[in-house]
Amino acid sequence: MNTVALTFQPAPEHVRTARLVAVAVARRAGLDEARLDEIRLAVGEVCARAVRRCLTTGVLGAVQVEIDDAGPLFGITVTDGAAAPDDDDEAIALALVRGLADSVTVDEGPGGVGGVVCIRWAR
Amino acid sequence: MRCGRGSVWARPGKEESVELSVTSRQEGDRTVISVSGEIDVYTAPSLRERLNELVASGYYNLVVDMEGVEFLDSTGLGVLVGGLKRVRSHDGTLRLVCAQEKILKVFRITGLTKVFPIHATLAEALADSSATPDGSAG
Numbered sequence: 001m002n003t004v005a006l007t008f009q010p011a012p013e014h015v016r017t018a019r020l021v022a023v024a025v026a027r028r029a030g031l032d033e034a035r036l037d038e039i040r041l042a043v044g045e046v047c048a049r050a051v052r053r054c055l056t057t058g059v060l061g062a063v064q065v066e067i068d069d070a071g072p073l074f075g076i077t078v079t080d081g082a083a084a085p086d087d088d089d090e091a092i093a094l095a096l097v098r099g100l101a102d103s104v105t106v107d108e109g110p111g112g113v114g115g116v117v118c119i120r121w122a123r
Numbered sequence: 124m125r126c127g128r129g130s131v132w133a134r135p136g137k138e139e140s141v142e143l144s145v146t147s148r149q150e151g152d153r154t155v156i157s158v159s160g161e162i163d164v165y166t167a168p169s170l171r172e173r174l175n176e177l178v179a180s181g182y183y184n185l186v187v188d189m190e191g192v193e194f195l196d197s198t199g200l201g202v203l204v205g206g207l208k209r210v211r212s213h214d215g216t217l218r219l220v221c222a223q224e225k226i227l228k229v230f231r232i233t234g235l236t237k238v239f240p241i242h243a244t245l246a247e248a249l250a251d252s253s254a255t256p257d258g259s260a261g
Contacts, residue, residue, distance in 0.1 A: 012165035016142065019163075019194075037225045044196050048164040092233065093197045099232035 002066040003029075010054035010063050010080070018047045018065050022076055029069040035121060039076070042100040045093045046078045046117045052089060053082035053115065073102075073120040081114040142166050144191075145173045150249055154182040159191025162199030170199070174206040183215025186248045190220055195229050207239065216240070218248045 004025050008014035022043040023036050031039070043065070050063040061081035068075045098104050101119040109116050143166035147156045154177055162170060177185065187203065189195070207217045221227055222243040230236045240256050242248035 012163075015164050016161065037228075040194065041196060041229065044163060044194075048196065048198060051164065089197070089201070092201070096197050096229070096232055 003069045004067045006065040006067075007062045008065075010051045010060060010082075012048070012051055014063075015044055015047045015051060018063075019044045022065070022067055025067045025069055026074060029074055029123070031074060031121070031123065035074075038100040039074070039121065042097045042119050043076055043078075045097045045100075046076070046119060049090060049093045049117070050078050050080035050082070050115070053080055057082045059083070059114075069123075072123060074123055075118060075120040077116060077118045079109060079114060079116045081109065083114065143169060145170055147173065147177065150186075153184045153186050153249055155186045155188055155245065155249075157188045157191065159193075161194040162192060162202070163194060163196045164198040167196075167198040167202045171202040171205065174202065175209070178206070178209045178213070178215075183210045183213040185210055185215070185217045186220060186245065187217065188220040188245050188248075189226060190222065190245075192221070192223070192226055195226050197233070200229065200233060200235060203239065204235070218242060218251065220245050220248045 004021060006018055006021050008017065019040050023040045026036055026039045047063060047065065054060060054063065059082040064079040066077045068077070094104070094106065097119060102122050103120045105118045107116045108114070143158070143160040143162060145156060145158050147154055156173065156177070158170060160166065174185070185206065203217070203219070210217050218240045220242050227236070227241070230239065230241065237256055240251065240253070242251065
């Protein structure tokens with residue numbers, strides 16, 4: 001079970017909300033300030049990517065953010081229902097996320113529909 | 124004048140929303156754009172509009188003062204890169220003022236510290252006459 005889950009319509013104005021929620025959970029989990037800055041930026045990038053993917057393909061289903069601080073790793077999973085091809089913005093966003101998180105996985109969603117990105121930090 | 128996204132109304136020289144404030148003024152031959160708040164996927168377009176307006180109006184030597192910036196993401200980086208390209212096409216310059224480690228880190232991870240002249244203070248940025256990060260005239 002995720003500690004906190006958030007669902008939002010794919011619009012840029014909601015990415016900040018996702019950042020705030022993720023950082024609030026991370027702060028409560030005891031991660032230090034430097035980690036919080038990394039999490040804030042990485043979550044923002046992954047959520048912005050999800051929003052961009054949805055808007056460019058006209059898929060307006062919700063973006064889902066699941067935050068898990070129960071295990072040895074602090075992890076955030078962002079799921080979208082879009083099917084957009086990689087582009088330049090994607091490459092920059094993912095490069096930034098890989099420089100911030102301890103581990104990053106980028107996969108297709110269930111049944112090959114949409115995308116799932118998991119980002120994790122050692123606690 | 125209505126501009127950009129949603130309900131951000133532009134007044135000459137100044138744009139504000141809850142999350143981002145952009146003001147500009149002349150300092151000699153340089154235009155200083157003071158940015159405070161968060162530059163992200165939602166607010167970056169209003170910064171892009173301001174930079175584009177300035178270049179379209181003939182202002183090619185820009186200093187973006189980011190001392191009040193609390194957050195910067197890749198969309199914001201893209202806007203700054205776009206601004207740099209625009210002024211360079213007119214042989215102009217775009218310098219940044221930023222001393223905050225959390226923001227500098229974003230430039231460092233993406234390698235953009237090699238692309239932008241970044242100064243610790245506005246005074247330094249205004250005094251600098253070189254065009255490239257390594258100090259050459261470019």
